[in-house]
Amino acid sequence: MAERVIVLGGGIIGLSCAFEALRLGYDVTVIEPEAFGGQASGAAAGMLAPFTENPEQPDPFFRLCLESLKLYPSWLADIEAASGCRADLLQTGSLTVALHEADLLPLQTRLAWQRPFGSGAELVEGERLRRMEPQLAANALAAVYTPRESHVYAPALVAALEKACRKLGARLVDHAGGIQAPDLFSTKGIRIETSACGSHDGDRLVVCSGAWAGHYAASFGFPIPVHPIRGQICSFDVSFGEVRHMVFSSQAYWVGKRNGTLVCGASEDVAGFDRTVTERGIDRLVRWGPRVLPFLDGREPIDRWAGLRPATRDGWPLIGPIPGREDVILAAGHYRNGILLSPATGALVGRMLAGKAQSDEARCFAPDRFAALHSRRGR
Numbered sequence: 001m002a003e004r005v006i007v008l009g010g011g012i013i014g015l016s017c018a019f020e021a022l023r024l025g026y027d028v029t030v031i032e033p034e035a036f037g038g039q040a041s042g043a044a045a046g047m048l049a050p051f052t053e054n055p056e057q058p059d060p061f062f063r064l065c066l067e068s069l070k071l072y073p074s075w076l077a078d079i080e081a082a083s084g085c086r087a088d089l090l091q092t093g094s095l096t097v098a099l100h101e102a103d104l105l106p107l108q109t110r111l112a113w114q115r116p117f118g119s120g121a122e123l124v125e126g127e128r129l130r131r132m133e134p135q136l137a138a139n140a141l142a143a144v145y146t147p148r149e150s151h152v153y154a155p156a157l158v159a160a161l162e163k164a165c166r167k168l169g170a171r172l173v174d175h176a177g178g179i180q181a182p183d184l185f186s187t188k189g190i191r192i193e194t195s196a197c198g199s200h201d202g203d204r205l206v207v208c209s210g211a212w213a214g215h216y217a218a219s220f221g222f223p224i225p226v227h228p229i230r231g232q233i234c235s236f237d238v239s240f241g242e243v244r245h246m247v248f249s250s251q252a253y254w255v256g257k258r259n260g261t262l263v264c265g266a267s268e269d270v271a272g273f274d275r276t277v278t279e280r281g282i283d284r285l286v287r288w289g290p291r292v293l294p295f296l297d298g299r300e301p302i303d304r305w306a307g308l309r310p311a312t313r314d315g316w317p318l319i320g321p322i323p324g325r326e327d328v329i330l331a332a333g334h335y336r337n338g339i340l341l342s343p344a345t346g347a348l349v350g351r352m353l354a355g356k357a358q359s360d361e362a363r364c365f366a367p368d369r370f371a372a373l374h375s376r377r378g379r
């Protein structure tokens with residue numbers, strides 16, 4: 001009989017880990033307290049932008065993002081083939097716009113160190129920039145064009161992943177209500193009790209509960225410093241192709257979707273687990289828009305929503321077995337890049353489930369790295 005893997009959390013990370021486990025032949029159950037993709041994953045802008053998101057240095061996090069981008073096309077093709085659904089990958093490239101002289105130096109620095117990593121990026125200005133993105137403000141000095149960056153429609157990707165997992169035989173338990181943290185110290189194997197959908201037994205556990213990962217700290221016996229950072233985001237009704245690239249500026253970004261919406265994000269505010277959309281959060285995005293894309297002047301968003309990014313203390317995700325229990329794996333804390341990092345996270349968790357050796361690089365994301373820090377400081 002195949003080993004039974006229970007995945008807790010039905011966001012993109014949980015579903016990606018489930019998809020990988022199914023492909024490796026495990027018997028998989030995914031348990032979600034509410035609706036699949038109903039939290040951060042369904043709220044995301046869907047950008048796959050490792051170069052723009054990592055302007056500082058080529059650290060292990062940047063390399064993980066890059067690896068994930070490389071995996072995306074074939075991973076997505078497998079999901080689309082298994083599900084019969086499209087996730088709307090658009091290979092638009094991105095433009096990071098400089099409106100002031102002071103913005104140029106950091107962009108040039110970024111260009112220089114990222115080139116050896118295959119960014120293919122270049123600085124574009126003047127007439128060429130206007131031709132590439134006709135709606136851009138006339139006072140935009142220059143932009144870094146990064147052709148390898150792309151985006152997906154995140155709600156469609158989550159729906160496709162859910163369907164692919166179902167087709168591959170997963171038990172998908174949504175609206176499970178409260179999930180009791182398992183008592184790992186007094187039981188053998190894994191038993192998960194839920195308030196609305198009974199109990200579920202497994203041999204291995206993968207915890208992918210996003211911003212709620214800290215819920216399991218006491219039961220797992222080590223600190224899990226993941227906290228929610230609210231992202232407020234909105235969309236405008238435009239024509240498809242009116243904004244051709246993903247456009248980034250210092251205060252906001254814009255992503256044109258195939259359905260004719262232009263998604264504009266996103267705030268970063270600390271509001272606990274509150275997902276309310278505030279006037280202040282959205283107003284800032286609406287006011288900033290015409291400075292970069294003047295055609296947005298006077299336009300009101302047609303939709304506005306918010307999600308809770310799972311943030312960690314060092315900005316890197318927690319991916320790996322918990323101390324002393326190889327059968328319990330944590331995959332959470334993907335902060336601003338969970339959509340991008342899904343294929344790489346699924347692949348890492350798959351290797352861990354299969355008992356394969358982890359690389360030194362992968363160990364940088366060990367979930368207990370903060371606990372280790374605490375005890376070193378305590379000595």
Ligand SMILES: Cc1cc2nc3c(=O)[nH]c(=O)nc-3n(C[C@H](O)[C@H](O)[C@H](O)COP(=O)(O)OP(=O)(O)OC[C@H]3O[C@@H](n4cnc5c(N)ncnc54)[C@H](O)[C@@H]3O)c2cc1C
Nearest residue numbers: 009011013039040041045046047210231307337338339340
């Ligand atoms: C506005 C916004 C824009 C973003 N844009 C991008 C982008 O362009 N590109 C990108 O790569 N990333 C983006 N992100 C980040 C990305 O959305 C997240 O990193 C990613 O969705 C995290 O996935 P997750 O599955 O860990 O979390 P979630 O999607 O939040 O899923 C976690 C799940 O766990 C469930 N849960 C809650 N409590 C428990 C419990 N006790 N036990 C088990 N499960 C539980 C929740 O109901 C939820 O469904 C954006 C985020 C936001 C908010």
